[in-house]
Amino acid sequence: MPLELPQNYFELFQLACALEVDERQLTEQYRALQRELHPDRFAAAGPQERRLAAQAAAHVNQAYRTLSDRHERAAYLLHLQEVEMDDEKDTSTDTEFLMRQMELREGMEALDGMPAVEAFGTRLEQEAGALWEDFGACYAGERWPDAREALLKLRFYRRLQQQLQVCKEQFAAG
Amino acid sequence: MALLQISEPGQGGPRRRACGIDLGTTHSLVAVMRDGQAVTLPDAEGRHRLPSVVHYGAGSETVGWSAVQAAADDPDNTFFSIKRSMGRGTADLDDAHDLVEDSAVGVPRFQTVAGPKTAVEISADILSALRARAEEELGGELDGAVITVPAYFDEAQRQATKDAARLACLPVLRLINEPTAASIAYGLDQQDDRGLIAVFDLGGGTFDISILRLSRGVFEVLATGGDTELGGDDLDRILLAWVQKECGVEEADRAWTRRILQVVREAREALSQQESARVDCGDGRVLTLTRDELEQWSAPLLERMLQCCRRALSDAGVEAGEVQEVVMVGGVTRMPYLRREVSKFFSREVHTGIDPDRVVALGAAVQADVLVGNAQDQDLLLLDVIPLSLGIEIMGGLVERIIDRNTTIPAHHAQEFTTFKDGQTALAVHVVQGERELVSDCRSLARFELRDIPPMAAGAARIRVEFQVDADGLLTVEAMETISGVRAGVSVKPSYGLEESEIEQMLRESIEHAEEDVASRALNEQQVEADRVVQALRDALAADGDILSNDAERAGIEAAAQALIQLRDGTDADAIRAGIKALEEACEPFVERRMNRSIRQAMQGHRVEEFQEQD
Numbered sequence: 001m002p003l004e005l006p007q008n009y010f011e012l013f014q015l016a017c018a019l020e021v022d023e024r025q026l027t028e029q030y031r032a033l034q035r036e037l038h039p040d041r042f043a044a045a046g047p048q049e050r051r052l053a054a055q056a057a058a059h060v061n062q063a064y065r066t067l068s069d070r071h072e073r074a075a076y077l078l079h080l081q082e083v084e085m086d087d088e089k090d091t092s093t094d095t096e097f098l099m100r101q102m103e104l105r106e107g108m109e110a111l112d113g114m115p116a117v118e119a120f121g122t123r124l125e126q127e128a129g130a131l132w133e134d135f136g137a138c139y140a141g142e143r144w145p146d147a148r149e150a151l152l153k154l155r156f157y158r159r160l161q162q163q164l165q166v167c168k169e170q171f172a173a174g
Numbered sequence: 175m176a177l178l179q180i181s182e183p184g185q186g187g188p189r190r191r192a193c194g195i196d197l198g199t200t201h202s203l204v205a206v207m208r209d210g211q212a213v214t215l216p217d218a219e220g221r222h223r224l225p226s227v228v229h230y231g232a233g234s235e236t237v238g239w240s241a242v243q244a245a246a247d248d249p250d251n252t253f254f255s256i257k258r259s260m261g262r263g264t265a266d267l268d269d270a271h272d273l274v275e276d277s278a279v280g281v282p283r284f285q286t287v288a289g290p291k292t293a294v295e296i297s298a299d300i301l302s303a304l305r306a307r308a309e310e311e312l313g314g315e316l317d318g319a320v321i322t323v324p325a326y327f328d329e330a331q332r333q334a335t336k337d338a339a340r341l342a343c344l345p346v347l348r349l350i351n352e353p354t355a356a357s358i359a360y361g362l363d364q365q366d367d368r369g370l371i372a373v374f375d376l377g378g379g380t381f382d383i384s385i386l387r388l389s390r391g392v393f394e395v396l397a398t399g400g401d402t403e404l405g406g407d408d409l410d411r412i413l414l415a416w417v418q419k420e421c422g423v424e425e426a427d428r429a430w431t432r433r434i435l436q437v438v439r440e441a442r443e444a445l446s447q448q449e450s451a452r453v454d455c456g457d458g459r460v461l462t463l464t465r466d467e468l469e470q471w472s473a474p475l476l477e478r479m480l481q482c483c484r485r486a487l488s489d490a491g492v493e494a495g496e497v498q499e500v501v502m503v504g505g506v507t508r509m510p511y512l513r514r515e516v517s518k519f520f521s522r523e524v525h526t527g528i529d530p531d532r533v534v535a536l537g538a539a540v541q542a543d544v545l546v547g548n549a550q551d552q553d554l555l556l557l558d559v560i561p562l563s564l565g566i567e568i569m570g571g572l573v574e575r576i577i578d579r580n581t582t583i584p585a586h587h588a589q590e591f592t593t594f595k596d597g598q599t600a601l602a603v604h605v606v607q608g609e610r611e612l613v614s615d616c617r618s619l620a621r622f623e624l625r626d627i628p629p630m631a632a633g634a635a636r637i638r639v640e641f642q643v644d645a646d647g648l649l650t651v652e653a654m655e656t657i658s659g660v661r662a663g664v665s666v667k668p669s670y671g672l673e674e675s676e677i678e679q680m681l682r683e684s685i686e687h688a689e690e691d692v693a694s695r696a697l698n699e700q701q702v703e704a705d706r707v708v709q710a711l712r713d714a715l716a717a718d719g720d721i722l723s724n725d726a727e728r729a730g731i732e733a734a735a736q737a738l739i740q741l742r743d744g745t746d747a748d749a750i751r752a753g754i755k756a757l758e759e760a761c762e763p764f765v766e767r768r769m770n771r772s773i774r775q776a777m778q779g780h781r782v783e784e785f786q787e788q789d
Contacts, residue, residue: 169488
């Protein structure tokens with residue numbers, strides 16, 4: 001791309017390269033960039049400018065989507081260290097952890113009402129929180145394989161949380 | 175600054191002619207800006223809504239109210255709710271009309287006395303009627319139009335809408351989503367507090383729910399959901415079945431069905447004001463429909479809508495209680511039952527201040543005015559999303575998603591694939607749209623082949639598939655083998671879409687019909703484009719002429735512009751096209767530098783401190 005857009009997503013949003021981001025800065029900078037670069041701002045311009053604007057806006061959108069999501073952001077931090085999370089099917093090999101996951105899965109299937117769903121959600125949040133701390137420590141210590149392992153484990157929690165959301169909606173719908 | 179001196183007198187002065195069009199399932203409207211206010215335009219009899227109905231007679235076609243009248247005597251040549259057939263294959267259609275025999279593959283063609291017609295052509299006739307209304311109001315040819323589509327319209331339906339606009343000779347600035355248009359019309363951007371908005375849009379044939387976040391003129395769509403086959407028409411069909419049962423009619427013919435649908439719709443609409451309504455079934459039979467009965471039958475449809483709402487909220491990552499404004503769109507939302515239930519769902523009063531039939535067209539007119547360049551000081555920006563995930567078929571009939579639903583557009587994403595067999599030299603790329611894991615459960619959009627891959631061991635080739643979705647939500651796909659550099663691509667023409675050659679053929683026919691000369695039409699198109707390009711260049715040089723690198727660059731651009739201006743007044747359309755291309759090439763470095771200046775401004779201009787002061 002001949003455009004002078006920072007390729008590094010954190011630079012693009014003028015953020016420090018870290019797991020914790022200033023979400024307000026992220027959102028404001030996103031809107032500021034789109035105000036200047038969105039193809040609608042070039043609706044009356046020539047086709048070349050419209051093409052370039054579409055390219056720039058797509059890059060900004062992709063960057064914003066990545067940094068807005070904690071999991072994606074963590075994966076991107078590792079990507080910047082040339083550690084890839086490329087395969088969705090890639091999984092943790094920690095047997096103790098996998099056993100725990102099976103327990104949680106069974107626990108979720110046994111949920112019988114909204115209060116139980118809420119309590120289960122809190123538990124998931126706590127356990128995921130501990131893993132996020134783990135990820136943070138590994139990342140700070142530049143222990144990339146361990147950071148990657150923590151993120152792989154967190155994927156299990158993300159899936160559980162998504163399933164719990166579906167479960168919640170079912171209870172809400174009656 | 176020679177180039178600026180050749181500008182026409184009054185350059186930048188005259189307002190450009192723009193309109194917003196709501197192309198609806200049952201009714202359509204056109205709106206323009208008048209004295210800073212969006213207004214919908216009435217016909218000579220003062221009626222704003224144009225029924226989306228077209229009747230084909232032996233020598234002529236009629237659109238709107240007169241077509242509705244013709245329907246009773248000639249149902250076979252009269253088309254209602256054609257929007258439901260846009261971008262659809264034969265298997266998706268109901269049997270209200272006979273199809274031409276060769277319609278089994280490709281775009282369905284309906285049998286009419288005026289020859290075979292596609293849904294795109296029928297929609298184009300509706301658009302032409304609206305265009306004429308706008309041009310009469312504005313006093314000349316349109317410079318730009320915004321057409322609204324249901325947020326949940328898929329790729330094929332959007333492409334079909336754009337094709338219809340082309341046939342109707344409408345210069346489309348942008349397709350925008352109906353709910354987004356409605357929230358613009360409510361002027362919710364004028365309010366200071368940034369809030370979450372839900373737009374509940376129930377039309378004749380489609381249901382949409384959109385969740386937006388608004389901040390200082392930026393409308394950011396967080397999620398959208400809905401059902402393109404759920405609307406007021408479905409309610410009428412339930413009522414039709416009830417009448418059929420009550421009257422003991424076993425085989426309903428088209429004329430009877432059409433008449434009863436009209437009667438039950440009137441009864442349904444009347445029930446928004448009263449507790450019961452008469453349903454005159456003809457032959458002396460009159461039934462009574464009560465509001466309670468209607469509400470009872472509406473309940474399953476409402477549940478489907480609320481299900482869509484729950485999913486959209488969850489996709490947006492917000493709770494129903496966080497929504498601050500609820501906007502109701504579409505005539506069907508006049509039903510007290512819907513207002514009550516939706517209000518209950520979001521735990522707040524719903525907005526119904528603007529006529530729900532007109533609100534979409536009004537918002538489209540505001541956006542058209544901004545995009546055409548009349549309201550450059552307007553701080554209005556729409557960040558919309560794609561409603562359905564896009565992906566390609568992989569081994570075992572499974573879908574690999576490339577771009578997820580609710581991704582903000584324009585969007586760009588690439589993914590790498592590899593070959594399955596040793597020595598494989600071709601790869602079939604099948605593009606699909608939908609949320610399900612199996613290809614057979616998704617909508618097929620397009621197929622193309624990447625050929626001439628050098629023979630390699632299985633898994634050695636690196637095939638990069640790139641998806642690009644533009645600001646109208648339309649998709650381009652390209653595949654490239656990165657080791658050899660072999661590439662192939664398509665501008666996705668959906669499986670049930672028209673081929674470029676078919677559109678050109680239809681254009682030619684419509685021109686012959688209008689007794690216009692094909693060559694003069696082509697020339698005119700190129701002249702308009704040339705004027706546009708020169709005008710855009712003038713604006714660009716006026717704003718950023720200082721970033722030209724040297725006099726030679728300026729001289730090169732000016733020479734190309736002068737050449738184009740001379741060609742433009744000639745009669746050779748191809749020469750003008752070449753002149754436009756030459757000018758674009760001459761401008762390329764300048765255009766890039768200009769875009770980079772915008773980027774630098776965006777990067778430097780705004781630090782978060784600035785915004786904090788305004789709070």
